[in-house]
Amino acid sequence: MVVIFSKQFCVCDRLFAVVDDMFCIFQGHIENVPILKQQYGLTKTATEVTIVIEAYRTLRDRGPYSAEQVVRDFQGKFGFMLYDCSTQNVFLAGVSLNSASLLFDTYFCIL
Numbered sequence: 472m473v474v475i476f477s478k479q480f481c482v483c484d485r486l487f488a489v490v491d492d493m494f495c496i497f498q499g500h501i502e503n504v505p506i507l508k509q510q511y512g513l514t515k516t517a518t519e520v521t522i523v524i525e526a527y528r529t530l531r532d533r534g535p536y537s538a539e540q541v542v543r544d545f546q547g548k549f550g551f552m553l554y555d556c557s558t559q560n561v562f563l564a565g566v567s568l569n570s571a572s573l574l575f576d577t578y579f580c581i582l
Contacts, residue, residue, distance in 0.1 A: 486520040492556035495524050499549030499566075507544065523551050527562050531555065538562065 486497040497520040501507065508517050511525040522545075530541045542564045550565030 486518055488518070488520040488524060490521065490524045491528075493524050493527065493553060494556070495520050495527075495551060495553040497523055497549065497551040499551075500547045501545050501549055502547040503545070510544070519549070520551070523553060527553050527555070530562070531558065531560075538564065 484498075488495050488497075499519075501519045501522065504519060504522065507513075507522045507526075508515065511522065511529070513521060513525060517525075526541045526544070530538060545564075545566075548566050551563070553562040554560075555562070
């Protein structure tokens, strides 16, 4: 699977992390990082990509939350792709420069 972000998207670095067989690549910036760290009980050293992984884990493990509800808390310009090996689900979301959301609310199975 290949994900290509437009050159217009952001000149920010890409972040990559693996936690408990969840692989996540993140590009962009989340503006409300301190609030999200507190909400998910993360340490001060947590990055945007670890916040995305924890938000996904909440979506997966703690109840019937829609993907839109989880990502709605993120403020900023970003895009990410998360692959969960244990469930073989992909979680994708992004916000464009004109603030029009691109959000996939369902999980896509990779065969």
